[in-house]
Amino acid sequence: MLSFSAESLEHSDINEKLRSTKEDCSVDGCCGQRFIAAGMSGKDITVSGIPGNALGAYLNGANITVLGNAQDAVGDTMNDGRIVVHGNIGDAAGYAMRGGRIYVRGNAGYRAGIHMKAYQDKYPVMIIGGKAGSFLGEYQAGGVIVVLNLDTPEDKIVGFFPCTGMHGGKMFLRSECENVIFPEQVTARPANEEDFQEIRNYLTEYCETFGLNLNDILSGPFTVVIPDSKNPYKRMYVPN
Amino acid sequence: MLKEGQIRIPSGCAISAIISRDGNRMTGEDIVKSMIPMHDRSNGLGGGFAGYGIYPEYKDFYALHIFFDSRTTRKDCEAFLKEYFEIVEAEIIPTRKMPEITDEPLIWRYFVAPFQSMLADMQLDEREYVARIVMKINTELSGTYCFSSGKNMGTFKAVGFPEDVGTFYKLEEYEGYSWMAHGRYPTNTPGWWGGAHPFTLLDFSIVHNGEISSYDANRRFIEMFGYKCTLQTDTEVITYIMDYLVRRQGLTLTEAANVIAAPFWSTIGREPDEETKKRLAYLRTVFPSLLVTGPFSIVLGFTGGIMALNDRLKLRSMVVGEKDDVVYVASEEAAIRAVEPDAENIWAPAGGEPVIVTVKEGAL
Numbered sequence: 344m345l346s347f348s349a350e351s352l353e354h355s356d357i358n359e360k361l362r363s364t365k366e367d368c369s370v371d372g373c374c375g376q377r378f379i380a381a382g383m384s385g386k387d388i389t390v391s392g393i394p395g396n397a398l399g400a401y402l403n404g405a406n407i408t409v410l411g412n413a414q415d416a417v418g419d420t421m422n423d424g425r426i427v428v429h430g431n432i433g434d435a436a437g438y439a440m441r442g443g444r445i446y447v448r449g450n451a452g453y454r455a456g457i458h459m460k461a462y463q464d465k466y467p468v469m470i471i472g473g474k475a476g477s478f479l480g481e482y483q484a485g486g487v488i489v490v491l492n493l494d495t496p497e498d499k500i501v502g503f504f505p506c507t508g509m510h511g512g513k514m515f516l517r518s519e520c521e522n523v524i525f526p527e528q529v530t531a532r533p534a535n536e537e538d539f540q541e542i543r544n545y546l547t548e549y550c551e552t553f554g555l556n557l558n559d560i561l562s563g564p565f566t567v568v569i570p571d572s573k574n575p576y577k578r579m580y581v582p583n
Numbered sequence: 584m585l586k587e588g589q590i591r592i593p594s595g596c597a598i599s600a601i602i603s604r605d606g607n608r609m610t611g612e613d614i615v616k617s618m619i620p621m622h623d624r625s626n627g628l629g630g631g632f633a634g635y636g637i638y639p640e641y642k643d644f645y646a647l648h649i650f651f652d653s654r655t656t657r658k659d660c661e662a663f664l665k666e667y668f669e670i671v672e673a674e675i676i677p678t679r680k681m682p683e684i685t686d687e688p689l690i691w692r693y694f695v696a697p698f699q700s701m702l703a704d705m706q707l708d709e710r711e712y713v714a715r716i717v718m719k720i721n722t723e724l725s726g727t728y729c730f731s732s733g734k735n736m737g738t739f740k741a742v743g744f745p746e747d748v749g750t751f752y753k754l755e756e757y758e759g760y761s762w763m764a765h766g767r768y769p770t771n772t773p774g775w776w777g778g779a780h781p782f783t784l785l786d787f788s789i790v791h792n793g794e795i796s797s798y799d800a801n802r803r804f805i806e807m808f809g810y811k812c813t814l815q816t817d818t819e820v821i822t823y824i825m826d827y828l829v830r831r832q833g834l835t836l837t838e839a840a841n842v843i844a845a846p847f848w849s850t851i852g853r854e855p856d857e858e859t860k861k862r863l864a865y866l867r868t869v870f871p872s873l874l875v876t877g878p879f880s881i882v883l884g885f886t887g888g889i890m891a892l893n894d895r896l897k898l899r900s901m902v903v904g905e906k907d908d909v910v911y912v913a914s915e916e917a918a919i920r921a922v923e924p925d926a927e928n929i930w931a932p933a934g935g936e937p938v939i940v941t942v943k944e945g946a947l
Binding site for chain 1: 620621623847850853896897900902915916917918920921929931933934
């Protein structure tokens with residue numbers, strides 16, 4: 344286990360240290376250094392302090408645990424691995440990710456899961472324990488996004504314009520979503536047993552990670568959102 | 584070399600602000616420190632700060648901060664100023680010589696009071712009078728640029744990284760109840776000192792991260808009211824819009840925020856509260872040309888407070904935190920933690936949701 348302080352280190356110094364060993368690593372005292380663990384695989388990395396933007400970008404199999412909050416673009420374009428954030432995350436988390444899991448205990452900012460996509464055996468998963476900001480799952484093309492709203496169930500689970508341009512994948516919102524307005528090209532309906540089967544393993548792992556009770560979580564009403572058509576742009580500009 | 588105003592400059596940027604609700608005066612050290620973790624958001628072509636409450640000994644006078652190309656332009660400008668103002672103090676703004684900051688213009692400040700006889704003659708209130716003269720300086724006197732003109736506040740800006748600009752201007756020697764900062768990342772700029780942020784008119788200052796797409800629509804409208812957009816930067820136009828809406832039209836800050844970051848009509852249509860719905864629709868209808876589109880996160884500074892605001896789509900990041908009586912706003916949480924590791928209630932305001940923090944009554 345390699346432990347070191349990020350204080351007075353540039354992001355390139357931090358990543359060099361992380362790459363210099365095959366052991367698991369622990370970095371503390373981060374304060375805004377970007378790209379931590381970008382592209383890395385084959386180790387567990389624990390981060391404390393505030394990691395900068397694009398934490399775990401292009402992640403390729405490593406497991407990252409952030410003990411506090413993370414900033415924008417967590418897991419940008421990640422391919423594989425797992426990012427666990429015990430606090431909140433900023434905007435555009437999981438931007439264009441095509442594999443791996445992002446588990447957040449707190450809230451997500453705007454545009455979480457923007458343009459997530461699945462590819463062959465790649466299936467990205469994002470679970471947000473709190474609320475999500477506007478434009479959740481914008482242009483979502485694959486994978487699954489789950490929002491649980493565990494802490495403030497009286498608040499709206501998601502901001503404005505969720506699923507704008509969504510044309511693939513699936514979204515689970517732990518709410519009846521009566522006050523959520525979805526765009527025309529998606530269908531929102533109560534989740535059924537078959538839907539839960541798809542996310543059961545991930546939710547179990549999520550609950551183990553954060554010490555939560557799976558049955559409590561599953562007891563809430565869930566709304567599932569899927570795109571209506573494989574071709575959501577049909578007739579958008581010209582009849583085709 | 585093409586200067587600002589002759590070329591269009593898109594920019595990236597970092598912003599930060601710190602304000603004491605109790606009106607306690609803080610040196611400029613913390614605001615400079617907050618910019619360090621965000622170094623990579625700037626590219627060294629502009630950094631700047633504004634401090635409020637920094638000139639208590641001259642609080643009744645307008646503090647004009649002016650860049651001059653040469654001694655000749657300074658003399659011409661001083662002759663010009665003497666026609667309109669009583670100058671109670673004129674001095675060079677103290678700076679450090681340092682390798683990170685080069686090609687500095689002559690940087691002076693003047694504490695001035697408008698001639699009462701001229702005010703009466705022109706039938707203008709004092710602030711309008713000062714604003715008009717600042718516009719005159721910036722459009723008619725070549726080689727001269729007045730970049731700060733409020734009372735008991737001052738803007739300090741330069742070409743360089745923000746942390747270096749703070750050191751250059753010796754901000755640790757000033758004490759203010761509110762500070763704001765900017766690091767600039769213009770991508771096509773010739774780089775000029777006047778183009779750095781904050782942009783200030785009277786006591787309104789703006790720092791801005793983003794790139795607005797409504798610049799020309801906003802500019803055409805605001806120029807009808809005597810504002811001259813000399814620099815082609817979107818931040819300048821936002822400063823004038825806020826001055827127009829708040830000072831001249833008498834809107835509240837929240838109303839002004841609802842004009843420049845108006846909700847979508849669809850969102851207004853679903854607003855459950857009838858009064859709010861009417862108000863939002865009214866503001867969008869009366870000031871359609873002042874809707875600011877495209878990405879922005881801004882902090883507006885004014886006497887006694889700040890307002891932080893994101894564009895309605897929230898295309899830029901901005902977080903708010905607090906500790907005791909101090910409130911922090913920054914592009915990144917790391918900037919807040921760098922100054923106050925134990926900051927609490929860290930949150931990201933929604934797009935178009937203004938965060939207004941004022942110093943409590945009687946504290947100033």
